[in-house]
Amino acid sequence: MFKVILRFGLIIAALLILFQLSRMSLLIPDMSSDLILGLVGAAFIGLGIYLGLKFRKVEIVEVGTVIEIDEQQIEALGLTEREMEVLRLIASGLSNVEIGEKLFVSENTVKTHVSNLFVKLDVKRRTQAVTRAKELRIIE
Amino acid sequence: MFKVILRFGLIIAALLILFQLSRMSLLIPDMSSDLILGLVGAAFIGLGIYLGLKFRKVEIVEVGTVIEIDEQQIEALGLTEREMEVLRLIASGLSNVEIGEKLFVSENTVKTHVSNLFVKLDVKRRTQAVTRAKELRIIE
DNA sequence: ACTAATTTCATACAAAAGTATGAGTCCCAT
DNA sequence: ATGGGACTCATACTTTTGTATGAAATTAGT
Numbered sequence: 070m071f072k073v074i075l076r077f078g079l080i081i082a083a084l085l086i087l088f089q090l091s092r093m094s095l096l097i098p099d100m101s102s103d104l105i106l107g108l109v110g111a112a113f114i115g116l117g118i119y120l121g122l123k124f125r126k127v128e129i130v131e132v133g134t135v136i137e138i139d140e141q142q143i144e145a146l147g148l149t150e151r152e153m154e155v156l157r158l159i160a161s162g163l164s165n166v167e168i169g170e171k172l173f174v175s176e177n178t179v180k181t182h183v184s185n186l187f188v189k190l191d192v193k194r195r196t197q198a199v200t201r202a203k204e205l206r207i208i209e
Numbered sequence: 210m211f212k213v214i215l216r217f218g219l220i221i222a223a224l225l226i227l228f229q230l231s232r233m234s235l236l237i238p239d240m241s242s243d244l245i246l247g248l249v250g251a252a253f254i255g256l257g258i259y260l261g262l263k264f265r266k267v268e269i270v271e272v273g274t275v276i277e278i279d280e281q282q283i284e285a286l287g288l289t290e291r292e293m294e295v296l297r298l299i300a301s302g303l304s305n306v307e308i309g310e311k312l313f314v315s316e317n318t319v320k321t322h323v324s325n326l327f328v329k330l331d332v333k334r335r336t337q338a339v340t341r342a343k344e345l346r347i348i349e
Numbered sequence: 350a351c352t353a354a355t356t357t358c359a360t361a362c363a364a365a366a367g368t369a370t371g372a373g374t375c376c377c378a379t
Numbered sequence: 380a381t382g383g384g385a386c387t388c389a390t391a392c393t394t395t396t397g398t399a400t401g402a403a404a405t406t407a408g409t
Binding site for chain 3: 380381382383384385386387388389390391392393394395396397398399400401402403404405406407408409
């Protein structure tokens with residue numbers, strides 16, 4: 070937090086310095102005020118970009134885990150809502166029986182969903198299904 | 210890419226406008242050049258920050274997938290090198306037989322490693338092992 | 350209202366995963 | 380040299396997963 074204060078201090082200092090420079094340069098006839106303003110602008114843009122990039126690093130930590138779900142991919146694979154639920158529960162490490170309990174359906178029903186899921190994802194095992202699903206960004 | 214060009218076009222336009230404004234205001238005696246320069250600076254800082262944040266979004270994609278492996282955690286759990294290899298292969302979706310083939314050991318050996326792994330990770334299934342291992346940051 | 354897709358379930362079988370136990374080899378550290 | 384950790388393997392058994400097939404019930408869209 071104090072880094073932010075330090076940074077703003079630097080900005081103010083830079084601002085003052087630039088101001089002084091520009092005031093001085095006004096006394097020099099062969100330097101147009103266009104150029105000066107341009108330089109000031111450029112300097113502040115640089116400063117701004119620097120600041121923007123600094124904020125970036127703070128955010129990356131949080132944003133890093135955000136995964137966008139590819140709804141189009143789900144659509145393209147023809148995965149149904151129920152299959153997606155089962156897929157998510159598989160990914161969380163549940164057994165077929167446990168999934169059945171969560172969804173209030175029989176183990177057999179879960180097996181059916183799982184089998185259909187495997188065909189659509191083109192995999193043979195549930196662990197593969199999970200990695201594949203994450204690759205395709207259809208689960209987190 | 211053309212968005213970048215557009216953006217730079219906007220910057221140049223803004224620069225010119227600000228320049229004109231500042232030139233005009235020089236003719237107005239009750240507006241100090243300090244203030245003008247300050248405003249110009251502030252405007253460009255804003256522009257710079259905006260640009261910086263735009264660049265940010267491009268980078269997030271790459272940085273987002275970086276995961277630090279917690280070696281201390283592996284140590285703490287007492288996971289051996291072989292167990293870690295098996296764990297990684299489980300996570301990639303391989304069967305016990307396939308893991309055995311990769312490591313040139315029998316399926317039985319793999320099962321032993323897997324069982325020991327489950328005890329150490331305190332899980333009952335390989336899918337659970339994978340999610341747990343990722344939680345603990347011992348695999349990517 | 351009718352069709353198509355989804356969801357549900359069963360049975361029966363095959364394959365893979367997981368558990369328990371015991372044991373042999375190799376290495377390295379005391 | 381010896382005891383312990385790591386790695387290997389086997390056998391036997393249980394449980395879980397996965398496959399195949401068929402079918403009823405339930406939506407949902409035309």
